[in-house]
Amino acid sequence: MGLPEIIIDLNKIRQNTETVLALARPFGIEVVGVTKVFLGEPRIAGAMLAGGVRMLADSRLENLFKLKQAFPDVPLMLLRLPGISQVEETVRLAKVSLNSEIRVLEALAAEGRNQGKVHGVIVMVDLGDLREGVWPEDLPDFIGQVLPLEGIKLQGLGVNLACYGGVVPTEANLGRLVELAASLEEKFEIRLPVISGGNSASLPLLLEQRMPADVNQLRVGEGIVLGRETVKRQIIPGAAGDAFTLRAEILEAHEKPSVPIGEVGQDAFGQVPAFVDEGRRRRGILALGRQDVPTEGLSPRDGRLKIIGASSDHLIVDLSGASELEIGSVLEFDLSYGGLLGAMTSPYVHKRYI
Structure with a gap:
């Protein structure tokens, strides 16, 4: 093979996956392996699965297609908000998608009925990073429109931090996500089984034992592939930074x-x-x-x-x-x-x- 080249050490990817899962396990947090930085390459995703992740996530439907072909029994998550034009592929490829627009959710529900599926959705909440998400004050009315839709199932709430706006995950803002979920459960007499507390930037809260209770999912890419958290870009103890x-x-x-x-x-x-x-x-x-x-x-x-x-x-x-x-x-x-x-x-x- 010619140069330039990038060498990928699959054993180190598996090791890093095991390290991140061991960090999250005492908190009862599921780690979803994010594959977008390597275009959903099945060999690298396979190393994540060997390391213990049970769900894979990507922002591109093209990558989810590759993952679906390679791992037909592994549940997949679409990270980027689906467009109206993408609802058929989203329901076909992903078990779960992240959402913040009622029109898209209505289209996903219709497509779910059309495909004979119940598509899982996590409603994203904007807690200040100013990328995707429903503003907290608008959340009760929004959820009230989501719950009656047949063909989708509201699985929980999620947040994205330390991305566009660089807002650092803290006990306060993730605690706010937990509070919002609890208030919705009380208001609508429902259970929200998933509180998705962000990405690799949330890993320092695990390292410092400050993760709010009830956050039970993290979507981790850089923490696995490069072995580091993304607030100060420090290597996670036990992880390899040179995969x-x-x-x-x-x-x-x-x-x-x-x-x-x-x-x-x-x-x-x-x-x-x-x-x-x-x-x-x-x-x-x-x-x-x-x-x-x-x-x-x-x-x-x-x-x-x-x-x-x-x-x-x-x-x-x-x-x-x-x-x-x-x-x-x-x-x-x-x-x-x-x-x-x-x-x-x-x-x-x-x-x-x-």
Whole structure:
């Protein structure tokens, strides 16, 4: 297989899954394995299942289709709000979907009846991150419209935090979700079996023993694939942070000035770059560009190296502190979540499983 490539250690994915589940188990929390960062690749999802997760979740119906083909008996969750145009596929592929619009829920109910199914729904609540969700004050009226719908089953409430708005999950805001669920149960004389308390950003509350009682589900992606929580991006004790390794080859290694010569205008991406004069430096050009991975999502494992920048096809790295690196040398990088998303999505980055 050629370079660049990303090496995926399936044993470490399984290990990380087991570690996260062991963290959640004392709180009675189900961990749903989120597969979107690796496009629902069944080999990686299979490692999550081997590690103990019982439900898989993805934001793309295309990925759910792959998972359904590979694991027909595993329940699937659609993470992204379904559109009106997607209700047929949503009911066909997913056991559960996250929702916040009554018109979509009405369409899901009609499609559930059409397919002879009862589709599970979790109503999302916006607790301040300002992405998807019903505003808390509007929730009672909203739920009152949901309950009579035949063809769907209200399973509970969910929240998404530390995503668009960066709002950190806390005892207070997740406690508010629990309170809202309890008030709805009392008002409508129903039981809401699922309180879905967010994503990997909620893992610090488990580590610090501060997770509110009654939160019983988390949707975890980065905590498994990169082994870390997403508030401070710290490695979870017992987890591996290097399940994915990006490798790229040096194509050129020359000593050159650190500041361009001539009038500087816009670069290929419409930005006017700024440069710091560090004298002549030994610069390596790698076969890896912005079409493959965002530069800010990469960290060289060799601490002597520094990323200078990138074009669409090439990554430029300062090799001055590593004189032994030459043409054909292969550099290894750790990835952020965004970097992993780019590398796994790019058809030009080969995937190798170990």
